[in-house]
Amino acid sequence: MKLYIKTFGCQMNDRDSEALCGLFLDRGYILVSEPEDADVILVNTCSVREHAENRAISFLGSLKKITNYKLQITNYRFQITDYKMVIGLVGCMAKNRGEELFKKMSHLDLIIGPANFDKVPYYIEKIRKEGVRIIDIEDKERKEDFYSSSFRVRKDYAYVVISTGCSNYCSYCIVPFVRGPLRLRNPEDIIDEVKRNVKLGIKKITLLGQNVNDYQYRLSAEGSTRGSTRGGFASGEGFASGEGSASGGQITDYKLQIIDFVKLLRMIEKIEGIEKIDFVTSHPKNTSRELFELMANSQKIKKHLHLPFQSGSDRILKLMNRGYTKEDYLNLVNDYKEIVRGTLSTDIIVGFPTETEEDFFETKDVLERVRFKYAYIFKYSPRPHTSAFKLEDDVPLKEKERRHKILLDSQRKISLEFINEK
Ligand code: SF4
Incomplete structure (x- = not known):
């Protein structure tokens, strides 16, 4: 059986698609590079921006032609009447627009949200055998089995979801x-996955969250994270963090109560074979x-920080519910530059509801003062369910495009300076 998978969106989606491929490869499937050649097509989608959703919908629409064509060819050549190419819409858009698309697009056989990815091969089998259509967008904790396959797209580099x-x-x-x-993976499961990567010869990893x-994992009283309460809690909730130690990725100190992100990094750093x-x-x-002190002192942690600031206007930051001011952000950047002496990148949104020219220039000011190595600059688009969705999207598209271009031009110059400084 042949699988084709198309991925829209971020690194998290890339890793999810890789893990999904692994589940199918472990069941004897092979991967193909063209949807026309596949028995199973999975489209892993992103809902963060309307534009990404529209691209995925257009791709899903184009698959209808392929199913018709494959049915004709297959029936003609082999006289098979029960041929079934299975098409699945998976990921964030399944959760956001799955019910609507399930009704509108009859050629979609499977719609499944990110929480249930471990079930995709099982559902595909069921669809093939029983000719049913399935939608499963229930939200729950992901099963650890989802990450079990040893398939990696790259041989030198791997993503690990925390x-x-x-x-x-x-x-x-x-x-x-x-x-x-927010749901946290058990630190021992994360460490096991990093070690499995090392066994595959992979020396560089990127941790994803x-x-x-926000990583704050609560340990059981026995000191081992196995069998402890899964999941985490928001920082600031009642646990004092004890002094713990971790060697070679093993958790050894019974007094340790919480593993936060810095501790997790320290544990991963100690894994033999990991270089970056x-x-x-x-x-x-x-x-x-x-975190900055650890980055500064580590031989393995890359001296680069992706630190989205989104807007330089305190008024807009408040409307965005970001929890910091322009001054807080610039102070943090100063600390980072002083301690780590590394590079920075960022995400910015222009044209958030009510953004004035003055607000925009505050954003431009941050971009120029910090000097990011690179920046992802987006035009605001309202997303359903969010609290900003209730605000009027009152910055005209032309104005968003103008502000977007101004920032892109500024950033291009700064990025070029980085290249020339090398
Ligand atoms: S932008 Fe805010 S809500 Fe969205 S993933 Fe990042 S921290 Fe969470």
Whole structure:
């Protein structure tokens, strides 16, 4: 059987697609590079921006032709009447628009949200055998088995997910609604996955979380994380962090109560065979000096930080529910530059509701003062479920495009300076 998978969106989706491929390869499937050649097509989607959803919908629409064509060819050549090519819409858009698309697109056989990816091969089998259509967009904790396959797209480099979902509720962001609340992977499962990568010859890893600094894993009384309460809790909730030690990725200190992101990094750093570690994304509101000190002193952690600031206007930051001011952000950047002496990148949104020219120039000011190595600059688009969705999208598209271009031009110059400085 042949699988084709198309991925829209971020590194988290890339890793999810890789893990999905692994589940199928372990069942004897082979991967193909053209949808026309496949028996199973999976489209892993992103809902963060309307544009990404529209591209995925257009791709899903184009698959209808392929199913018709394949049916004709197959029936003609082999007189098979029960041939079934299976098409699945998986990921964030399944959760956000799955019910609507299930009704509109009869050629979609499977719609499944990010929480239930481990079930995809089982559902595909069921669809093939029983000719049913399935929709499963229930939100729950992901099964650890999902990460079990040894398939990796690259031989030198791997992504490792440390948490899924997010509970920060930035007012423009759909992630908490499509990927669910923050859920933490057990640190021992993360370490095992890193070690499995090392066994495959992989020496560089990127740790993935919507906000890695939210990682705060609560341990059981026995000191082992196995069998302890899964999942985490928001920082600031009642546990004092004891002094712990971790050697070679093993958790050894019974007094340790919480493993936060810095401790997790320290444990991963000690794994023999790992040479380079980086991570995305860091929310400015809880990125710490402790993290910077670890980055500065580590031979393995990359001296680069992706630190989205989104807007330089305090008024807009408040409307975005980001939890910091322009001054807080610039102070954090100063600490980072002083301690780590590394590079920075960022995410910016222009044209958030009510953004004035003055607000925009505050954003431009941050971009020019910080001098990011690179920046992802987006035009605001309202996302359903979010609290900003209720605000009038009152910055005209032309104005968003103008502001977008101004920032892109500024950033291009700065990025060029980085290239020339090399
Ligand atoms: S931190 Fe904010 S922007 Fe990032 S995923 Fe969570 S809600 Fe979205």
